[in-house]
Amino acid sequence: MNLPLEDIKILDLSRIYAGPAGSMILGDLGANVIRIESPKGTDSMRDWSPFVEGESTYYLSANRNKSSVTINLKSETGRLLFLDLVKSADVVLENYKTGTLDRLGIGYETLTQQNPKIILCSVTGYGQTGPFSNEPGFDPVIQAISGLMDVTGSAEGDPTRVGVPVVDIYSSLYAAISILTALRVRDKGGEGQHIDISLLDVQISSLANIASSYLMSGYISKRLGNQHNNVVPYQVFQCSDRPMMIAVGNDKQFNKFCEVLNRPEWLSDDKFRFNSSRVENRDELTEQIQPIFLTKSADEWFQILSTNGIPSGPVNNIEQAFKHPQVKARKMVEEVPHPTLGKVKLVRNPIRFSNTPMTIRKHPPLLGEHTVSFLQEELKLDMNEIERLQSEGVI
Template sequence: MKQALEDIRVLDLSRVFAGPAGSMILGDLGADVIRVEAPGGTDSIRDWWPFVDNESTYYLSANRNKRAITLNLKKASGKKLFLDLVKNADVVIENFKTGTMERLGLAYSALEKVNPKIIMCSVTGYGQTGPFAKEPGFDPVLQAVGGLMDVTGQPDGEATRVGLPVVDIMSSLYTVISILSAIRIRDLTGEGQQIDISLLDVQVSSLANVASSYLMKGNVSKRVGNNHNNIVPYQVFQCKDKPLMVACGNDRQFQKFSEILGMPSWSKEAKFKTNAKRIQNREELTDKIQKIMVWKDANEWFTLLSEKGVPSGPVNNVKEVFEHPQVQSRKMVEEIPHPTLGKVKLVRNPVIFSKTPISIKKHPPLLGEHTELFLQQEMSLSKEDIDQLKEEGAI
């Protein structure tokens, strides 16, 4: 069955998560993704706990639907092989520190000379320009610098990072969006281009209403825990057994919520009737709600709220997530063969196409797993050529 990107070849030099997760999505969409690492490995994510038979589960999460080869780009023969690959590639993704590709002689200007249609996407912490351009950028650092940590956590507690690499995840999505857009432009003009993705830029763009509130009103948002700066009640309440998130997004939903709690008069009281008034009287209202919520289990409240169309959901741990009937119904987990682990379970791509469904066709590759076969079949190199490259340390 045809896939959207099956005629696109991606050379993936990236490491850790933001770049690899982006190239993985391109692979999900049918692109031929060639993961390129140095002999002996380049990607530190392979060493990140926990492991299953020496394979990092972190690595497995970001590298399906790819092939893997090793090339030493510091060796003349390795660099030549890479440039030969660029001639027939569509996209190069890299996330080395700013300036590294230039030092290797593999800047966009060099790639463009061998293939004017090449699209090069560089993913870095701070971008290709500016006073911090050469600083290393890791997700928790960018959560801190980019303002996310300052608005996350309890009001009287310390600034808190989000428990997932959200800046990396968002950056991987922008990586894909930008590459698809560049491919579209190339279809129209015949020209490739360089893309500069900065994790800090992505994080700043994600400040959304927090940014708008500051830019338009000068408001510096502060931590409100599981509450919402602009909506009440829109927070977690402790139930008899576990917490429940309740999100009353408008006055009508609050009216229904009040009725379910057995307190229909709240939605008529002047101090609670509108969202603006509820914000002013946040502490009093939430205290009243909390005293009632502990009477029932979270799922009991969820059932009652769901029947009336009031958004809510229990706070699940990861085990409960994958046991959730909706997650199971949507078949969010795929099990595929793996050369050393037998089978691995991976979370599927969340996009569902009616005519071109996405599936996991390739396991996350072992280091350099496809090097020799790739060089023989794709580069027409003989066994003697490959042995020579090994001796030179080029592969």
């Protein structure tokens, strides 16, 4: 069955997570994604533990459905080799510091001379313009600068980094969305273009209700741990065995919640009847709710609350999450062959099409695994020429 992007070729110069995760999404959709790496290896993600027989599990998480070709872009021969590849490519994705491509002689203007329809997507910490444009961008630093850390963590504790690289993850999604949009524009008769994705822009845009509360009312949201600034009760409660998240999102659900907990008096109490008053009196209500949840296990409470339409769920560790019956039913883990590890378990793409099912067609590639075959097929180089390039450190 044809995949949506199988006619799209992407030269992926990106490293770490935000760029590679974005190109992985496009690879899942069928695009021919070719990682362009230094012969010595430049992606520090390959060096991050834990390892399985020498392979970084971090690297494995963001590089399925790709090939790997090594080219030394700092050499003139390597630069020209790359520009030859640009002629037949649709997209170049990169996340070097601002200005690096120009210094390497492969900036946007140079790329368009080779291919006027090329789309260049640049993912940087702070964008191509502005006083911070030359600063390096790293997920936890952006979490700090954007205000995300200040609203994450307990009220009494320190500002807290989110446990996964959310800024990188969000940025990878915007990179994929923007590339798809640019392809659509080009297909309708337009030219290629340069896409400027900034991690800081992405995270500022992802502040959602926190941003709106400040911009519209001047309210600066506070760090409340697992509680919600605008909704009560919407937090973690400790059950007899482990914690549980309760998300009572509106007054109708709160009415049912009172019924389930056998506390009808809360419905006639002006301090608790409506969400606005519950927000003002959250501590008093929380103190009354918590002892009730200690009387049953998290699983017992989930069954009761779920039956009554109240959103809730036990706080799982990672092992429990992957053993969750819904995760298993949705087959979110797929095993694929790997040249050195035998098989690797990878998390599947969450997009489900009715007519174009996606699979993991390629394992995360070894460094330079496809260099020889790719140059033979794409540039029609013979083995003598390839061996010469290898001996000169170009590939």
